[in-house]
Amino acid sequence: MVKLQDEFQISEHYSLKEYDDYMETKPLDQRIALDFIIDRFQKTPDLKVAEIAGGTGRFTKNLLHIFPKLKLTIIEPDKNCCLWLKKIKKKYNQIKIIQSYAENFRSRTKFDILVMTTAFHHIPFKTKDIFLKNMQNLLKKNGMFLLGDEFIAEYKTMKERTQILRKSYDIWIKTAKRAKDEKELKMALDMEKVVFRKDFGGEFFICPSKFESYIKKSGFKIKGKINVTNTDPLDFENYFYLLMK
Numbered sequence: 001m002v003k004l005q006d007e008f009q010i011s012e013h014y015s016l017k018e019y020d021d022y023m024e025t026k027p028l029d030q031r032i033a034l035d036f037i038i039d040r041f042q043k044t045p046d047l048k049v050a051e052i053a054g055g056t057g058r059f060t061k062n063l064l065h066i067f068p069k070l071k072l073t074i075i076e077p078d079k080n081c082c083l084w085l086k087k088i089k090k091k092y093n094q095i096k097i098i099q100s101y102a103e104n105f106r107s108r109t110k111f112d113i114l115v116m117t118t119a120f121h122h123i124p125f126k127t128k129d130i131f132l133k134n135m136q137n138l139l140k141k142n143g144m145f146l147l148g149d150e151f152i153a154e155y156k157t158m159k160e161r162t163q164i165l166r167k168s169y170d171i172w173i174k175t176a177k178r179a180k181d182e183k184e185l186k187m188a189l190d191m192e193k194v195v196f197r198k199d200f201g202g203e204f205f206i207c208p209s210k211f212e213s214y215i216k217k218s219g220f221k222i223k224g225k226i227n228v229t230n231t232d233p234l235d236f237e238n239y240f241y242l243l244m245k
């Protein structure tokens with residue numbers, strides 16, 4: 001890996017250790033993505049896979065555990081996350097970690113699979129279209145883009161979006177307090193501080209219908225959609241999408 005740039009995203013706002021521990025309890029969209037990859041792998045053993053926004057390597061570790069020889073390419077802009085991912089490279093030396101924003105990442109290699117977990121909401125509103133266009137360029141003709149993320153309840157205007165977020169955070173905080181769940185409460189309060197910032201604090205959550213209109217504009221087709229959580233929409237529901245060209 002070349003010298004890392006002083007570029008920071010989640011590690012600017014959260015402790016990576018706390019994030020990693022907390023997210024360990026939320027693996028379902030990742031399990032679904034893994035099953036798709038296992039299935040495709042049986043047909044194409046030399047699969048080219050890129051993970052977008054690797055973070056602390058939650059998905060990366062699961063994937064490499066199943067495919068220890070996979071020449072995985074991981075794109076991640078945050079310097080501290082890249083350093084974290086480097087620890088995984090000690091065991092799986094063949095993986096490639098590239099410090100880049102996904103919108104800017106260019107590659108001559110086209111991929112059979114692009115996978116992105118819990119990160120589309122980190123792509124700024126103004127670059128979501130550019131990001132999806134770039135994913136189109138990176139994917140082979142019959143390739144799959146596996147995307148799992150958290151979505152907020154439906155809204156029409158940005159003002160309504162803030163109201164929805166407010167309600168969701170109030171519920172999250174109240175529920176964590178009632179359950180006396182310190183870990184959950186800390187995560188809710190830490191995130192609350194970030195998401196209501198004027199610059200959105202790097203957390204550009206949207207609702208499923210907005211996501212689907214971005215997808216439609218990008219030329220991707222939604223081939224599968226699963227509501228992984230099936231709770232109340234005000235509870236940040238997690239959806240898994242299978243996208244193809």
Ligand SMILES: C[S@@+](CC[C@H](N)C(=O)[O-])C[C@H]1O[C@@H](n2cnc3c(N)ncnc32)[C@H](O)[C@@H]1O
Binds near residue numbers: 081118122
């Ligand atoms: C919530 S974490 C998810 C990490 C990991 N995929 C997981 O499931 O735990 C979001 C990640 O997106 C990264 N990120 C933020 N902006 C990005 C961008 N424009 N392109 C690619 N990754 C980005 C952050 O640095 C962070 O590592």
